[in-house]
Amino acid sequence: xxxxxxxxxxxxxxxxxxxxxxxxxISDLGFSLTATMIQLLYxxxxxxxxxxxxxxxxxxxxxxxxxxxxxxxxxxxxVVVKTVGATLFVVLMSSxxxxxxxxxxxxxxxxxxxxxxxxxSKHLLEASLMGFVLFLSLMIDRLHYYIRELRLLxxxxxxxxxxxxxxxxxxxTSGEEIKALGEEIAGLKSKIKTLEKESESKGKELKGAQxxxxxxxxxxxxxxxxxxxLLEDNQNLRNQLESIDQSPDGKKSM
Numbered sequence: 001x002x003x004x005x006x007x008x009x010x011x012x013x014x015x016x017x018x019x020x021x022x023x024x025x026i027s028d029l030g031f032s033l034t035a036t037m038i039q040l041l042y043x044x045x046x047x048x049x050x051x052x053x054x055x056x057x058x059x060x061x062x063x064x065x066x067x068x069x070x071x072x073x074x075x076x077x078x079v080v081v082k083t084v085g086a087t088l089f090v091v092l093m094s095s096x097x098x099x100x101x102x103x104x105x106x107x108x109x110x111x112x113x114x115x116x117x118x119x120x121s122k123h124l125l126e127a128s129l130m131g132f133v134l135f136l137s138l139m140i141d142r143l144h145y146y147i148r149e150l151r152l153l154x155x156x157x158x159x160x161x162x163x164x165x166x167x168x169x170x171x172x173t174s175g176e177e178i179k180a181l182g183e184e185i186a187g188l189k190s191k192i193k194t195l196e197k198e199s200e201s202k203g204k205e206l207k208g209a210q211x212x213x214x215x216x217x218x219x220x221x222x223x224x225x226x227x228x229x230l231l232e233d234n235q236n237l238r239n240q241l242e243s244i245d246q247s248p249d250g251k252k253s254m
Contacts (some may be wrong), residue, residue: 034122041129048136055143063145069144085137092130099123 054061072081102120 038125041133045131048140051140055147065142066147088130088134092127093126095123099127136250
């Protein structure tokens with residue numbers, strides 16, 4: 001009978017010790033996981049800060065990083081990134097909610113034990129680090145977007161400058177061609193004026209020749225008329241001579 005209470009008390013004490021050890025094990029495991037997650041968050045933050053510095057300054061690595069981000073944003077890359085970001089945001093909200101619950105206990109007047117204070121500090125640190133990670137991720141995404149847009153804008157401006165240079169060169173060439181054509185037109189105009197003068201002189205000469213031809217034609221008509229008159233007079237004289245020869249008086253005189 002006396003051993004019964006002793007064994008019961010021993011078993012209770014052993015169970016209490018086991019519970020305490022289990023709780024200590026769980027707390028140690030939680031703190032080790034928390035420490036690992038905090039170390040991982042710090043590593044991600046420093047990596048993101050290094051990426052931001054590499055994106056801000058023009059280095060050979062920036063082109064490689066931009067090409068890597070371009071490949072990540074194709075296919076399933078955006079889905080994976082959004083999934084990780086959403087998971088991190090959910091964990092952030094969970095840490096904020098736990099922190100608010102602990103703060104609510106302190107506002108209600110309840111005294112916080114050291115464990116709650118440590119948990120509050122842990123949740124605050126985790127929420128701050130995760131929020132900073134999300135902020136840097138958003139900043140990297142925007143930097144990559146604006147750098148790519150700037151590259152496209154530069155290419156567009158370079159092509160526009162080349163087109164403008166080609167247009168200016170063509171304009172200068174066309175100006176020279178126009179000048180040469182103007183000079184050629186001026187030469188042709190002078191040739192046209194000389195030809196007009198020559199044609200006027202030829203026209204005057206032609207008119208003089210036509211007048212001379214008309215005068216010679218009129219003179220030839222006069223000569224023909226005179227020739228016809230002379231022929232007619234000659235014929236008349238011959239007729240008279242023949243009539244004289246055939247008359248008796250003419251025969252006697254002969």
